[in-house]
Amino acid sequence: MSKPSHDRFDDVPHATGRVGAHRAEAPGMNGWVVLLWSAAAVLVLVVLGIFGSLLAMGRISFGGDTPPSQVATAAPEETGVVDTSYAVLILNATSDGSLDGQVRDQLIKAGWDGTSISSSDASTSDFPTTTVYYVEDADEAAAIGLAGAIGGAEVQKSDVYKDLNDSGGKQLTVVIGTDRSTKAPETPAE
Structure with a gap:
């Protein structure tokens, strides 16, 4: 067998301690x-x-307090006023015939005179959400108050029911939706 040739690593002195991965554990750990x-x-x-x-x-933020001139002000939420001087038209747009009587009773308990409340069936029986309609911007607070008096409803400005005002005075219209009905809507037979 031949002897390997001499290279540069043959001149490196041998270490006297441990070398490589066999080091001792660090003291104090x-x-x-x-x-x-x-x-x-x-x-x-x-x-x-x-x-x-x-x-x-x-x-939290790092900006500190925002100057009052830069603070976005939220629009104040409109609060309703129960104004019993308005005539109320109740339209039952469900298949449950007793709902207009229930809403009428709620309005009488809230202070409306029974003679200023009229009710009728709507032309449809599948209106989804009970809604109070008003005509003029000045009627919005009274419409919100009426919605609160009947236990909550949407409020929308519309002149669709303006022609149904027989009293000639101020009128709000309540369209009772299927969200108040306990009966399932009737579906025609095929």
Whole structure:
């Protein structure tokens, strides 16, 4: 067998201690120190996660207080006024014939005179949402109050029912929808 040729690594002096992956454990690193460092790392990560979440949700900001001139003001929510001087027309747009009587009773309990309330069946029986209609902008607060008096309803401005006003005075129209009905809408047989 032949002898290998001489290369540059043959001139390197041999180390007297351990070399490579066989190093000794670092002194002073016992179990408690590792546990404390792990707990500190977890605590820092949790705090950063909470802070990041609050920042992303907009609960905190770095800008300080916004000057009042730059604060967006929300439009005030319109509050209703129960005004019993309005005549009320109730149109039952469901297949449940008792609903107009129930709404009439609610209005009488709220202070309306029974003679200022009239009711009739609507031309359809599948109107989806109970709605209070008003004609003029000045009637909006009274329409919202009427919607509250009957236990909540949508409020819309429309002159569709303007011609149904027999009294000649101020009138609001309540169209009772299927959202108030306990009966299923009737479907024609095929």
